[in-house]
Amino acid sequence: MTTIRSFMTEDHRRCDDLFAEAEQAVGKGNLALAEVTFGHFRSAMLAHFDSEEKTLFPTFEAKTGMRMGPTQVMRMEHEQLRSLMDDALAALKTANADDYLGLADTLVIMMQQHNMKEENMLYPMCDQHLSAEVPAVLERLETELCEP
Amino acid sequence: MLAFENAPPFAAPLRFFLSAPLFAVLAGLLVAFEGPDIFASRWTPGALAATHLITIGFMLQVMLGALIQILPVVAGASLKNPLTVARIVHPGLSAGALLLAAGFMAGMPVLLASAAFVLGLTALFFLAVTARALIGVANTSPTIRGIKLALFGLAGVVGLGVFLALALAGGWSIPLMALADLHAGWGLGGWAGVLLAAMAYTVVPMFQLTPGYPARAGWGFPNFMLVMLVLWSVAVFADWPWLARLGQLGCALAGIAFAGLTLRLQGKRRRARPDATYRYWQLGLIATILALILLATAAVWPAAADLDGWTLIFGALLMAGGFLPFITGMLYKIVPFLSWMHLQNAGQAKVPAPAMNKILPEIGMHRQLLAYTAALALLLAAQFFPALLTRPAGLAFAAANAWLWWNLLGAIRRYHHHRADIEARLTTP
Numbered sequence: 170m171t172t173i174r175s176f177m178t179e180d181h182r183r184c185d186d187l188f189a190e191a192e193q194a195v196g197k198g199n200l201a202l203a204e205v206t207f208g209h210f211r212s213a214m215l216a217h218f219d220s221e222e223k224t225l226f227p228t229f230e231a232k233t234g235m236r237m238g239p240t241q242v243m244r245m246e247h248e249q250l251r252s253l254m255d256d257a258l259a260a261l262k263t264a265n266a267d268d269y270l271g272l273a274d275t276l277v278i279m280m281q282q283h284n285m286k287e288e289n290m291l292y293p294m295c296d297q298h299l300s301a302e303v304p305a306v307l308e309r310l311e312t313e314l315c316e317p
Numbered sequence: 318m319l320a321f322e323n324a325p326p327f328a329a330p331l332r333f334f335l336s337a338p339l340f341a342v343l344a345g346l347l348v349a350f351e352g353p354d355i356f357a358s359r360w361t362p363g364a365l366a367a368t369h370l371i372t373i374g375f376m377l378q379v380m381l382g383a384l385i386q387i388l389p390v391v392a393g394a395s396l397k398n399p400l401t402v403a404r405i406v407h408p409g410l411s412a413g414a415l416l417l418a419a420g421f422m423a424g425m426p427v428l429l430a431s432a433a434f435v436l437g438l439t440a441l442f443f444l445a446v447t448a449r450a451l452i453g454v455a456n457t458s459p460t461i462r463g464i465k466l467a468l469f470g471l472a473g474v475v476g477l478g479v480f481l482a483l484a485l486a487g488g489w490s491i492p493l494m495a496l497a498d499l500h501a502g503w504g505l506g507g508w509a510g511v512l513l514a515a516m517a518y519t520v521v522p523m524f525q526l527t528p529g530y531p532a533r534a535g536w537g538f539p540n541f542m543l544v545m546l547v548l549w550s551v552a553v554f555a556d557w558p559w560l561a562r563l564g565q566l567g568c569a570l571a572g573i574a575f576a577g578l579t580l581r582l583q584g585k586r587r588r589a590r591p592d593a594t595y596r597y598w599q600l601g602l603i604a605t606i607l608a609l610i611l612l613a614t615a616a617v618w619p620a621a622a623d624l625d626g627w628t629l630i631f632g633a634l635l636m637a638g639g640f641l642p643f644i645t646g647m648l649y650k651i652v653p654f655l656s657w658m659h660l661q662n663a664g665q666a667k668v669p670a671p672a673m674n675k676i677l678p679e680i681g682m683h684r685q686l687l688a689y690t691a692a693l694a695l696l697l698a699a700q701f702f703p704a705l706l707t708r709p710a711g712l713a714f715a716a717a718n719a720w721l722w723w724n725l726l727g728a729i730r731r732y733h734h735h736r737a738d739i740e741a742r743l744t745t746p
Contacts, residue, residue: 189526189587196589249661252669270589271674277588278654278673281523282390289457290393 173225173299174292176307177217180314181284184213188277195261195269203269204261211254214280218247220313225295228306233298239291246283253279325386325399327659331729332407333382334648338722340374340414341641345692345715347418353703359628366418371636372504373436374414379644380512381406381443383651384464391519392461394450402446409439417482426486433482440475444468459535463515466539470507473546477503495553495561506568507546509640511539514575516647521579524650525595526587534578541571562616569613576605593682597646600690604638626700633696637714645689645721652725653677656732660739668739676735677728685724689717 187210194203226240253276260268299306344367348355355363385403389395396402413436420428447468456462477500484491522529549564551557580602583595611631615622622628653673660670692713699706 185526192526192587192589245666248666252666256669256672267674268672271672273589274592274650275654275657275673277524277526278650279658285390285519285523286393289391289461293457 171307172292173295173303173307173310174288176310177221177225177292178284178288180213180217181288184210184217184280187213188280192273195266195273198266200261200264200266204258207258207261211258214250214254216314218251220310222247224309224313225306228299228302229291229295232302233294239286239294243283243287243291246279250276250280250283324389324658325396325403327655327732329399329403330382330386330651330655332403333378333385333410334652335722335725335729336407336411337375337378337382337644337648338718338725340370340378340411341718342715342722343374343418344368344370345711345713345718348711349708349715350711351707353707356626356629356700356703356707359632362421362424364629366421368632368636369417369421370414371641372509373410373417376509376636376640376644378407378410378414379648380509381410383647384447386651386655388447388450388464391458392451392454392464394447394454396446396450402443406439406443409435409442413439420482420486426488429482429486433479433486437475437479440471444472458518459530459532459539460515460519462536463511463518463539466543467508467512467515469543470503470509470511470546473550474500474504474508492553492556498561498565499550499553502546502549502565502568505635505640506542506572510568510572510575511542513640513643514538517575517579520647521582521598525583527582527585530578530582534575538571538575542568545571562619566613566616569609569616572609573606573613576602576609580606592679593686594646594649596683596686597642597649600686600693601639601642601646604634604642604693608632608634608639630697630700633693633700637693637696642689648721648725649677649682652728656728660732660735663736664739665743668742670739671731671735676731677724681724681727685717685720688713688720692717 187206191203191207191210194200194206222244226243230236230240253272257269257272257276260266260272295306296303347363347367347370351361351363355361355367358364359368382403385396385399385406413432416428416435417432419425420432451465451468454461456465477496481493481496481500483489484493484496518530518535521527545564545567548567549561552560552564580599583598583602586595588595608631611621611627611634615627615631653676656676657670657673664670692710695706695710695713699710
C-alpha cells in the first residue's frame with residue numbers, strides 16, 4: 170500500500186539520483202554538464218519542497234493543530250537547503266569546482282539529515298494523523314511532483 | 318516526544334570529540350616510553366593500559382558523544398538534557414580511562430577498583446538515559462534497532478570489565494584469560510561492531526551515495542553477532558572451549574561479511590571525489606578484514622594464537638587499523654558539519670555560514686591521514702622488529718593523533734571566529 174512515507178521517500182531517492190548525476194559530471198571535470206544536471210536536481214528539490222509546504226504541511230497543521238512544531242523546523246531547513254543549492258549552482262556557473270565540492274558536501278549532509286527526520290518522524294506522523302485524508306493528499310502530491 | 322528542534326548544543330558532543338585524540342596521543346607516548354617490552358605479550362601492564370586508553374579514552378568517548386548528538390536525528394529519541402548528560406558522562410569516561418590505565422601500570426588494586434566503580438556508574442547512567450529516550454521508539458530502520466542492540470553489547474562489555482577489574486584488584490581466582498577474551502568480544506563485536514554497522518546502514522548509502530545495504534544484512538548482522546556472543550558466553554561459563562571457538566568464528570565471519578559488503582558498496586559510490594573520510598573507511602575496512610581473518614584462523618586452529626605477536630597484530634589491526642580510522646573518518650564529517658549547522662542557525666538566515674571545506678580544509682585531513690597510515694604501518698612492523706621500531710611507532714602514533722586533535726581544534730577555532738563575526742554583524746544593522 171502506498172503511504173505518504175513511502176511515496177515521499179521515493180521522491181527523496183529520485184532527488185538523490187539527480188544529485189549523484191551532477192556529482193559524477195563534476196568528477197569527470199565536465200562542469201558544463203554538471204551545471205545542467207545540478208539544475209535538474211535543484212528543480213526536483215524545489216518541487217518537492219513546494220508540494221510539502223503547499224499541500225502536505227498545511228493539511229498536517231490543520232488536522233493536528235501543530236503549527237509551530239515539526240513543520241516549522243522543516244520549513245526552516247528548506248530555506249537553508251534552497252540557499253545552499255543557489256550557492257552551489259553559482260559555483261558551477263563560475264566554474265569554481267573547489268567551492269562547489271565544499272558546498273556539495275555540506276548540502277549532502279544537510280539534505281540527508283533533513284530527509285531522515287522527515288522519513289523517520291514527520292511522514293509516519295502524517296500517515297498516522299491523516300489516515301482518512303491520505304488517498305486525497307497522495308493524489309495531489311502525485312500531480313504536483315509528476316508534472317513539474 | 319519530538320526531536321525536531323532539540324539538536325543538542327554544540328558543547329555537548331564537542332567535549333568528547335576534542336578529548337578523544339588526546340587519549341590516543343597518551344597511548345602512543347606510553348608505547349614509546351615503555352619501549353620493546355610493552356609488546357612482549359598482550360598481558361603486559363603497558364599493553365593493557367594502552368589498549369584501554371584507546372578503547373575507552375578514544376573509541377567509547379567518541380561513540381557516546383556522537384550518540385548524544387545523533388539519537389534525535391536517526392531515532393527521534395531525544396535525551397532530556399543532553400548537556401547535563403555530557404557533563405556527567407565525559408568526566409566519568411575520562412577519569413575512568415586514566416584510573417584504569419594507571420591501575421594496570423602501577424598494579425594497584427585501589428586504582429583498578431576505583432576505575433571499575435567510576436566506569437561502571439558512568440555506563441549505567443548513560444544506559445539509563447538512552448534507554449529512557451529509546452523506549453517506545455519503533456524499530457522502523459535497521460539503524461534504530463542496531464543502536465538498541467548495541468546498547469546490550471555496551472552493558473555486556475562494561476559488566477564483564479567491571480568484574481575483571483574487581484577480580485584483579487581482589488585477587489579472585491577466575492578464568493582470567495577466557496573472560497578477558499569474552500570481554501573483548503562483547504566490546505569490539507557486540508558494542509563497537511554492532512554500533513558501527515548500525516551507523517553504516519545509514520551513513521554509507523546516504524553520504525557516499527552508494528546503493529543501500531540489502532535488508533537481510535541490515536537486520537541480520539546485529540542479531541547474528543549477539544547470538545554468537547551469547548553462545549561464546551555460555552561456553553565460557555560452562556567451560557566448553559569448542560563452543561567458545563565456534564562463537565569467535567561466527568563473530569569473525571559476520572564481521573568479514575559486513576566489511577566486505579561495505580567495501581563492495583563503496584566501490585559503487587557516486588560522489589565526485591574521494592575525500593579523507595572515504596579513504597579512512599577504505600583503510601578501516603581492509604584492516605578489519607585482515608584482523609578478522611586472523612581471528613577466524615585462530616578459532617579453527619588455536620595453536621596459531623600462540624605464535625609470536627599473533628594476538629597483538631590482531632588487536633593492532635582491528636583497533637588501530639579498523640575502528641580508529643572509521644571513527645576519525647566520521648569525525649572529519651561530523652565536526653565541520655556541526656560547526657556549519659550551528660553557524661547557520663546563529664546567522665538567522667541573514668549572515669551566511671562558510672561551507673564545510675572552509676571550516677576544515679581537505680588538505681589538512683588528507684595529510685593527517687597519510688601520517689596516520691604511516692604510524693599504523695610502523696606499529697604493525699614493530700611486532701616483527703620490536704627492538705628497532707617500538708619507540709618510533711609509539712611516537713608516530715602519538716604524533717598522528719596529535720595532528721588529528723590539531724585539525725579538529727583548528728575547525729573549532731574557525732567556528733568561534735565566524736561565530737563572533739556573525740554576532741557582530743547581526744548587532745550592527
